[in-house]
Amino acid sequence: MVPLVVLAAIASLLFVLPLLGLLQRTPWGDLLDIVSDEVVLDALWLSLVTSVAAAILSVVFGVPLAWVLSRYRFPGRHVLRAVVILPMVLPPVVGGAALLFALGRRGLVGEPLYDATGFLLPFSTWGVVVANTFVAMPFLVLTVEGAFSGVDRRFETAAATLGASRYTVFRRVTIPMIAPALRAGVVLAWARALGEFGATVTFAGNLQGRTQTMPLAVFVGLSSDRDAAIAISLLMVTVSLIVLVSLRDRWWPSK
């Protein structure tokens, strides 16, 4: 078992060392001044709102999508699944550009929508939410679809023979059985949305208070004020760790 532990230790170092690097460069003296700056607070608030919104949208639309992918046999199912997973492998900047070509003012759907209503997703907070959801939902779909496929169908059949409608079976039997996977999927999707940079800056732009999330503030900050960028990074790490650690028992499947 020793080799396994050694490999695990090396794996842990890969994640712990960058964190130590960040801590070692942190301007501790000015930390409070920097993180209480209006730009940083705006970015923090926007990041929390948009990442939570993306996680919610991922559940609302992603769970049904995972269910359809898992339970229905239809032509093109495998292609659809691959397309849904695509944002996980696509460079986010490419994803952002693709969103722009689809939903931008000159986009496939965006242009008629803009001409009819004047509604514009890019350069708005909704644009950030869409970009976040685009990169985050695949994590939820993948996790939940696996769980749907693993469910013992006899429980569903039993519920149905006892008179439960298909919707009741889904709500009262299937969903509780996949709950651990659903929780994991939500956390993964939220975490991915919180850290999202490329698709957001490409699709939604970068404006304080409207579209400038924490990762964007870090990137722009790196150009002008390195200390501020490091302080914002540390703030992001702290917020993420607090959420992930506190969710561990109730949300993350663990012993």
Place this chain on the structure above:
Amino acid sequence: MTIGVLQSAALGVALAAIAIGCGDASADDSVAGSGEDTASGELLVFAAASLTDAFGDIEDAFEKAFPDVEVQLNLAGSSTLREQILGGAPASVFASADETRMDEVVEAELIAGIPMVFASNTLTIAVPTANPAGITSLDDFADPPVLVGACAVGVPCGDLSAAVFTAARVDPSIDTYEPDVRSLLAKIADGELDTGLVYVTDVAARADAVDEISLPPGIDIATSYPIATLLDAPNPEAAALFVEYVLSDEGRRILTDHRFGTP
């Protein structure tokens, strides 16, 4: 080992001779000087995003003159490049879009010798072809319904834009601060933004999709582009040759073709 060095030295001389033979007369006098040096292998050049097209052409011409050198361009915002260099990136040459970013690398004592200014650039108003929002001057930038983009403050084109807005006494209503000038240009070219301030050289690069409205004299503040070799350059010989090439008449001609000003 010794033989290898001698061989490549000989090859370098031979290549320089070929360069003299093939190049036009103007390029020779500046480039041939370092011809005895062994110039071969990979040369990593960090260049500002606004140099994308001009340095692409310079790369081609340089590789034609020195076929043993394989130029690799790392193109990004000057601030990102500075960050990478300060972080220990194995760059041999740094070409910055302003002197502030270069000075910071000089202060970190990472530059060999003194940076040389090789080009200058000015901003201009860019609009998508046909100018759908009917932009006529910088004053339109203050109109909230107009979708306006600018470079982020902290990158050279953003600092320059801020200076232009101040000089023109315009309080712009910006919808997005793009991390580099090329991403701003792409959004204007795609028609997602109505207008923005980009370099005149960028408009030249996307003349197919972007029109230009010149800034009035006095507002058209220029930025200088310095170039230097790095102290820890993995390939100092090729780096010196490349810098010389950029400063040569041939380099100057390519830069002028792309609408850069040259010293």
